[in-house]
Amino acid sequence: MTWIESISRETATGYLERLYRAYQRPNRTIANIYRAHSLRPHTLEGHTTLYRAVLGHADNQLPLWYLEAVGLYVSVLNQCTYCTDHHTHTGGLAYPGEPEAWSAMEDALLNDRTDDVFKGKELALLGYARNLTLDPASLTAASIDALREAGASDGEILEVNQVAGYFAYANRVVLGLGVTLDGEVRAEQTEILF
């Protein structure tokens, strides 16, 4: 499940038990990525606070499914199988249109061929997330101007920056601690949490 020791929901006590209760799924399971934090529970609180702010917050203006697509794309580029699996699934749950349309987007993201289905602002912001992931120091003011020309507002650019930045963190929690999908249960729903 992880390369370092971790504490199960059944054996957790005190602060960790309280956090597990707050962050468990409706079916009372704990995501393996959360369990990886169990030796330092306060880091789980930091992680979930950032996660909920960048992805599940009602004050974001881009739709949740698009933010999920950005997270999925970053996870693919970082070769993070755990996050790719989860966000393929949750992106599909969040997408309000036809399932076939999400499947086509999913294929494009998984194969790093975003221009197969995305256009305009959505395509440009995915390109930004790609550069931010693979070569962040290569970005310039002109990169941001190009996003504006494609129709993105400054607040939307910030939203994509934050989701891509968060996944740079989360992918490294998984890849650096050996978090696997063993025993993992998939989310049954996706939601705006705040």
Next chain:
Amino acid sequence: MPWINTISYEDASGKLRRLYDRVKGPDNNIDNIMMMHSLRPHTMEGHMSIYKYVLHHARNTLPKWYLETIGVWVSSLNHCDYCVEHHFAGLKRFLDDDHRAGALRAAIDARNIDAAPLDETQKLGLVYAEQLTVSPAALTEDTVIQLRSAGFNDGEILEINQVAAYFNYANRTVLGLGCSTAGDILGLSPNNSDNPDDWSHT
């Protein structure tokens, strides 16, 4: 000048002003990296929470100067000068040994961790942080086994993982939005580790 619009302390109102009041330093100084969040204040809340918990929390056991060293190292590998300068100033303050801090910085700048004034275990922690930053998918369980046999316990390995991963987020907030040190006071931090809700920069 940042590449996206930001809102100054003086012009801020509502939730943004309340958050600025929580994080501000001397003379209402707000670090530029926090101002990057001003169009979506809730993301500042997320950022401050993770920053405070991975770097300035009483439940971390590795010394703060070492956690800052990891931060400077990761930021240097990502070419994030803003974070290098801020966190090197913090490192220097916590280490309270300018000569040793200078030698650490020189080793980081030269990408030569072998030359750093660190013991072999501490150096191995930096090697892990480098792999995690540069090619995270190439890591295997062997690396964690090596860290353990060098003397780190699993909780300490997690602390190193968290700081290195956090800086991969923070560096991208800076590099992706054009954040500069202009007007900042270098090295202030939410340093009161005993209170996780105290975000003021001193």
